[in-house]
Amino acid sequence: MTEEVVTLTKKDFESGEEARWCPGCGDYSILTAVQMLLPELDVKPENMVFISGIGCAARFPYYMRTYGVHGIHGRAPAIATGVALARPDLNVWVIGGDGDMLSIGGNHLIHALRRNVNLKIMMFNNQIYGLTKGQYSPTSEIGKVTKSTPFGSIDYPFNPLSVALGAEATFVARTHDMDRKHMQATFKRMHEHKGAAFVEVFQNCNVFNDGAFDGILKRDVRGDMLIQLTHGEPIRFGSEGQLGVAVNEFGEPRVVEVSAVGVEGLLVHDEHRADPTLAFALSRLANSPTMPTPVGVFRDVQRPIYEVEVQAQLAATLERNGPGDLAKIIASGATWTVE
Amino acid sequence: MTIDTPVDPNRDARTETLDRVVIRFAGDSGDGMQLVGDRFTELSAAFGNDLATLPNYPAEIRAPAGTIAGVSSFQVHISDHDIVTPGDAPNVLIAMNPAALIANLNDMVPGTTLIINSDSFEQRDLDKAGLTTNPLEGNSLAAFNVYTVPMTSITVGATKDLGVKPRDAERSKNFFALGLLCWMYTRPVKPVLDWIEKQFAAKPLILAANTAAFKAGRNFGETAELFDHPYEVRPAALRPGNYRNVVGNSATVYGLVAAAQSAKLPLVYASYPITPASDILHDLSKLKNFGIKTLQAEDEIAAAAIAIGAAFAGSLAITGTSGPGLDLKSEAIALAISLELPFVIVDVQRGGPSTGLPTKTEQADLMLAMYGRHGESPLPIVAAYTPSQCFDAAFEACRLAIKYRTPVMLLTDGYLANGAEPWLIPDLDALPDISVEFATEPNHGDEFWPYLRDPETLARPWAIPGTPKLMHRIGGIEKSGIGLDGADGSGSISYSPENHEAMVELRARKIANIANDIPLTMLDDETGDAEVLVLGWGSTWGSITAGLRRIRARNLKVAHAHLTHLNPFPKDLGDVLRRYDKILVPEMNLGQLSRLVRAEYLVDAQSYTKVQGVPFRAVEIETKILEMLG
Numbered sequence: 001m002t003e004e005v006v007t008l009t010k011k012d013f014e015s016g017e018e019a020r021w022c023p024g025c026g027d028y029s030i031l032t033a034v035q036m037l038l039p040e041l042d043v044k045p046e047n048m049v050f051i052s053g054i055g056c057a058a059r060f061p062y063y064m065r066t067y068g069v070h071g072i073h074g075r076a077p078a079i080a081t082g083v084a085l086a087r088p089d090l091n092v093w094v095i096g097g098d099g100d101m102l103s104i105g106g107n108h109l110i111h112a113l114r115r116n117v118n119l120k121i122m123m124f125n126n127q128i129y130g131l132t133k134g135q136y137s138p139t140s141e142i143g144k145v146t147k148s149t150p151f152g153s154i155d156y157p158f159n160p161l162s163v164a165l166g167a168e169a170t171f172v173a174r175t176h177d178m179d180r181k182h183m184q185a186t187f188k189r190m191h192e193h194k195g196a197a198f199v200e201v202f203q204n205c206n207v208f209n210d211g212a213f214d215g216i217l218k219r220d221v222r223g224d225m226l227i228q229l230t231h232g233e234p235i236r237f238g239s240e241g242q243l244g245v246a247v248n249e250f251g252e253p254r255v256v257e258v259s260a261v262g263v264e265g266l267l268v269h270d271e272h273r274a275d276p277t278l279a280f281a282l283s284r285l286a287n288s289p290t291m292p293t294p295v296g297v298f299r300d301v302q303r304p305i306y307e308v309e310v311q312a313q314l315a316a317t318l319e320r321n322g323p324g325d326l327a328k329i330i331a332s333g334a335t336w337t338v339e
Numbered sequence: 340m341t342i343d344t345p346v347d348p349n350r351d352a353r354t355e356t357l358d359r360v361v362i363r364f365a366g367d368s369g370d371g372m373q374l375v376g377d378r379f380t381e382l383s384a385a386f387g388n389d390l391a392t393l394p395n396y397p398a399e400i401r402a403p404a405g406t407i408a409g410v411s412s413f414q415v416h417i418s419d420h421d422i423v424t425p426g427d428a429p430n431v432l433i434a435m436n437p438a439a440l441i442a443n444l445n446d447m448v449p450g451t452t453l454i455i456n457s458d459s460f461e462q463r464d465l466d467k468a469g470l471t472t473n474p475l476e477g478n479s480l481a482a483f484n485v486y487t488v489p490m491t492s493i494t495v496g497a498t499k500d501l502g503v504k505p506r507d508a509e510r511s512k513n514f515f516a517l518g519l520l521c522w523m524y525t526r527p528v529k530p531v532l533d534w535i536e537k538q539f540a541a542k543p544l545i546l547a548a549n550t551a552a553f554k555a556g557r558n559f560g561e562t563a564e565l566f567d568h569p570y571e572v573r574p575a576a577l578r579p580g581n582y583r584n585v586v587g588n589s590a591t592v593y594g595l596v597a598a599a600q601s602a603k604l605p606l607v608y609a610s611y612p613i614t615p616a617s618d619i620l621h622d623l624s625k626l627k628n629f630g631i632k633t634l635q636a637e638d639e640i641a642a643a644a645i646a647i648g649a650a651f652a653g654s655l656a657i658t659g660t661s662g663p664g665l666d667l668k669s670e671a672i673a674l675a676i677s678l679e680l681p682f683v684i685v686d687v688q689r690g691g692p693s694t695g696l697p698t699k700t701e702q703a704d705l706m707l708a709m710y711g712r713h714g715e716s717p718l719p720i721v722a723a724y725t726p727s728q729c730f731d732a733a734f735e736a737c738r739l740a741i742k743y744r745t746p747v748m749l750l751t752d753g754y755l756a757n758g759a760e761p762w763l764i765p766d767l768d769a770l771p772d773i774s775v776e777f778a779t780e781p782n783h784g785d786e787f788w789p790y791l792r793d794p795e796t797l798a799r800p801w802a803i804p805g806t807p808k809l810m811h812r813i814g815g816i817e818k819s820g821i822g823l824d825g826a827d828g829s830g831s832i833s834y835s836p837e838n839h840e841a842m843v844e845l846r847a848r849k850i851a852n853i854a855n856d857i858p859l860t861m862l863d864d865e866t867g868d869a870e871v872l873v874l875g876w877g878s879t880w881g882s883i884t885a886g887l888r889r890i891r892a893r894n895l896k897v898a899h900a901h902l903t904h905l906n907p908f909p910k911d912l913g914d915v916l917r918r919y920d921k922i923l924v925p926e927m928n929l930g931q932l933s934r935l936v937r938a939e940y941l942v943d944a945q946s947y948t949k950v951q952g953v954p955f956r957a958v959e960i961e962t963k964i965l966e967m968l969g
Contacts, residue, residue, distance in 0.1 A: 015812065017812075017831065017832075044807070046804065046806055046807045046808070046809070046810055047804065047805055049651075049652075049804050050812075051648070060609035061812050061814070062812050062832065064812070065810055066810050067651075067804040067810050067811065067812075068810075068811075068812035068813070068814075069647075069648070069651055069678070069812070069813060069814060070812065070813070070814025070815060070816065071644065071647075071674060071814070071815065071871055072644070072670050072671060072674050072815055073642070075644040075671065077642070078636070078637075078641040078644035078645050078648070079644045079647055079648040079651075080648060081634075081641075081644075081648060082607065082644065082645035082646060082647060082648020082649040082650075082651070082652065082656070083647050083648040083649070083651060083652045083804070084648075085607060085609075085632055085634060085645065085648070085649060086607055086632070086648070086652035086653065086654040087603065087652040087653070087803075087804060087805065088592050088655075089805065090804050090805065104880055107637055107638060107792060108637065108640075108644070110637075111636075111641065134706040158389075192342030199343070231548070232955075263578065264509070277791065286554070299780070309761040310632055310634075313627055314627045314628070314630055314631075314632070316627075317627035318627070318628045318630075320628075321628045322627045322628065323628060323629075324596075324630075324631075325625055326593065326596050326597060326600060326629070326767060329593075329626075330583065330593055330764055330765075330767075331581065331583065331764055333381075333583055333584070334381055334384065334385040334530070334584070335385075335446055335581055335582060335583045335764065336384070336385055336386075336387050336582050336583075337577075337580070337581050337582070338387065338574075338576070338577045338578065338579050338580060338582060339579055
């Protein structure tokens, strides 16, 4: 029997459900990027599962012609863990926002990463609560004035990539909604990674937090403000390549003028370093989207996948003990017969 | 039915035969009382006695040694006939220290026996127990048959030549107590020695010390002339068949596994450690060659969410917990109600609210199971009523979950979970087939409608990822999901007011309809004309049954209805209740079932409550019924 070769297109991944995000929302471009990318990834729609929690981003699964669960607030990584545990053969993608994944669902996110469940976790970071109409989020900057912080936020924000790296993530990357090619290249790497992958997507909420990333993403500043990380290459950026990242005397990466240290003085990016210290330091090069900010893959290392290990234990026990016999187990201790 | 007891050639001719005895081992948490209680129970089970047990231990792993708070006890009731409770009051108390004596003395009836480790009544032991006088001096114990035995020093003496450290030698004193009790009640010796050998194989010195202590205890009974003669309790004439001893949590595990096998579904159990439910996780974790996947989640919520993900992916998904964990799982359970996915939640009830009494029993989660979610979110509730019956209840919970694509609550409790009784080993081949067929084809033209329902059960199709053409999205938002008689079953988001009301009613009807698929009320009314009906659910079955036996022994009439299904109720329950002039509802809560049946059937059900973390005594039920009979 030969399998029919079907070429899939973007249409094959569109559910036909009308997307209900606000006009101009960054979520649309992410959705398009994903729908256009999937036909290239050699996955069948029936083997893809999108799992989400609650929030604007979490409506994503409804628009995908795949299997999907729109779950409850924050719990998407846990629901997805259940899917992957039960069926390691599936491609399980998790979609959520900064509030969903770092506030109410922070616990599930870090544990899914720590276990290295084979989940592809995309966090759309817009630094605001959109669906509840504009409260500050765990990634909002100090001083942010919102409906729930009329005098400015006094909550110190999370750095999502630092959280993921601190949670032992094996794949950590960042991209943004203004560059489809970059998104697709990043999502492709995410998909190819074996194990838990975490991608932060800078996403503009044009209604409640418009222009939050303008300081780094506007076309005219991008050259000097985005630092593209490329494995094996010196970290160098700037409209004329005049800037770079070098390690100072304390071992901390800092932005430098290339002319000051020379190209050989720049830090060479290594995604595969077993030790996450440098990746962590790079994730903290900018503490707000007003400073030169690295994008791309920060870390990509291999560690045993949770559900594969589960399966291996089952197989090893089966091999050792033979198939389970419930009747035998029930009668395995002391028994007696009443005539 | 006759029981042939092999005659022991060494049987003491003075042995007195008892029809039953209740023994309570009590000591400090570190004294190994649960261990020797378990051993005595296993011995008695294998010997053929009927039995019931009541472990009772503090929540602290090691409360301050020697204090009242640190007392741990294990009560076992053995008999030569069918019994249903661990016994109202012990006939014999083994007290390893002053705290154990004082903490349990209130439960002892005058004329019963106290066996006391006299080595632990030094001034500092009395101080730890908060005693100003030594109860072994003076005549405060004059109403009892008191035997003081220097258990610690005899044990140390018996083990001194083995090279055991003095501290380890002392710790073997629980086996001395076990040995003594084995002599007193003519228990076989070999199974204990075999068990010690197996259990402590890796620690030869401890093995030798425990063996020596056990033998010393037995020899002490035989030779000390302290005790007049040994007793025996002959095997019970139970229903013919093969038996083993089982605690409720183990029976629950076997029931879940049997259901997964009958359903031909892989079992996924996600849970967070919590007393008294953790043993379910422990036991299932061992069964890897059954293909069972267990996951110790990061929290209770995750455990429920992981199970839901596994259910979506086509597994028999189960989570287990106790009260505080159930609070946390509420939102996820409501998600499963909206998704209409099979999911079993095992709640091993314990004393609440909040942390409450983690190691003690209670039945106060019924309203939580029934109503503890926002919105109109009904689900079926199954309750187990004896330790071994947890097997059937677990199987039934899975059957309903799979057939009706709904979360199902299985209620057990701390007493059932840890209590033991003989179990007539079930014939697994005789269990019903509860297998399920996943959807394989589109059901609406070329489309797949996830909420196109079976008109009989109202269940929606279960289409699992990996199946071509059936890709679908489900979620917690209200949906077009009537899916009957041509109505929309697409599952698309719908905020229409009429649709929401229709969905709320449909979800309620789906659960209510299950009444047609469960047994009628389990009713015990010998003559059919009793005036008083006792209505119970869950683990009060034993206490109620024992109370009824006492009433009937007085030639009085009383009926007993016991509920295994709390939602929906059996469809004849209203008729049954209305047949009786008086209804008594004993519960280990403040009257939750009584309120439900009063509201549902407008009957004058009288609540009788006890919330002390221990089961009702038979005498309490008896007294209350007598009061009602006037």
